[in-house]
Amino acid sequence: MAQRGTKRGNARVQLVDTALDLFDRHGFHAVGIDRILSEAGLAKMTLYHHFDSKEALIVEALAKRDAAFRAQFAAAIAGAGAGRAELLAMFDAIEAWTREPSFRGSLFDKAAAEYGEKDHPVKKAVLAHKAWLFGEVRRAAAASGAADPVKLAAELFLLVEGAVLAAAVTGDRSAARRAKAAAETLIAAAL
Amino acid sequence: MAQRGTKRGNARVQLVDTALDLFDRHGFHAVGIDRILSEAGLAKMTLYHHFDSKEALIVEALAKRDAAFRAQFAAAIAGAGAGRAELLAMFDAIEAWTREPSFRGSLFDKAAAEYGEKDHPVKKAVLAHKAWLFGEVRRAAAASGAADPVKLAAELFLLVEGAVLAAAVTGDRSAARRAKAAAETLIAAAL
DNA sequence: TCGGTGTTAGACAGGTCCGTCTAGCACGAT
């Protein structure tokens, strides 16, 4: 049994982190709360004190992953300038991510696969994440001087999504690099 | 209760079709065999007479979906010529598919999300499907006269994957059309 | 009409699911 939290309030963090890892590895429905609690060394009531339900835990886990992703993404493209350079830096960021040994695909894609109902809280979290990511691409595309920046952004977004999916499913770790190459062609044609 | 099969051997087909529909709507782990049997109006032993396990049913369901997809895909691109026209016809095929009211995303992407282990039979079925699809793109790219057909195929494949994913997750039904526009740019640059 | 074959119904078993319960721990303030 893992040592119990030495500080108050650590349990919640431990819970979310453990859940995040297990959901990522095995999926949401496949992982029961008993397994999360066992792995985290915590008890049932600890979970239900902090969260109303397993679903609430999932939503919070996705929120944490979303925040971490945004921060990592922002840091990765911070060095680049605006416009074209920033767009290309995004593909570098995706490549760096997909090459991490811990990369197991987008947790949001997995969540979307398991929770397809439009009004489901989990699906809403997925859509919010996707909308933000597309917004980032659109913002950078707008500063690239492209004739039709929204069209360019939409095309590049498809490349990003495709690269992440291909890297996750087939394990193709060079997908992001090839997506970048395609992006360079699309950007050049869009100016 | 649904009327029992009037012909012998209809049960197996009914089973696979019902499972396919439910897996597509709710996911693999979320759908129990009891639900499938209830919906199909069949009994437990009927399932376990035809299949060794739920997993075997999943694999057969994916095989049927794979076969149907290949047939539909082949029919959709049959009219087009070879090379560039065939590549573009593929995007039309994807668009037609994603615009079907019954479109709920790629069942293979969902399967990959729930069964991530490399050696899992379900994952193997997913990889076989993806490998075939990429092979189709590569074959057409090879006949397009591109300087580096494999590179072109890889880039177009990412667009296909991205379009299907975007259509499934965000419900963006014009994703495939934009993927086609991007593909035209990439093909033009690859010649 | 009768027997044999292949399929089906529904109960059952053992495990796990999510969520709730009571009881009691460990800590901060006084």
Add this chain to the structure above:
DNA sequence: ATCGTGCTAGACGGACCTGTCTAACACCGA
């Protein structure tokens, strides 16, 4: 040191999971 409070442990409940069992059904050829 004692009290009060926030948090936690582990048992429990009812529902559901996958897979197995017995018993009997419907249909075939003879």
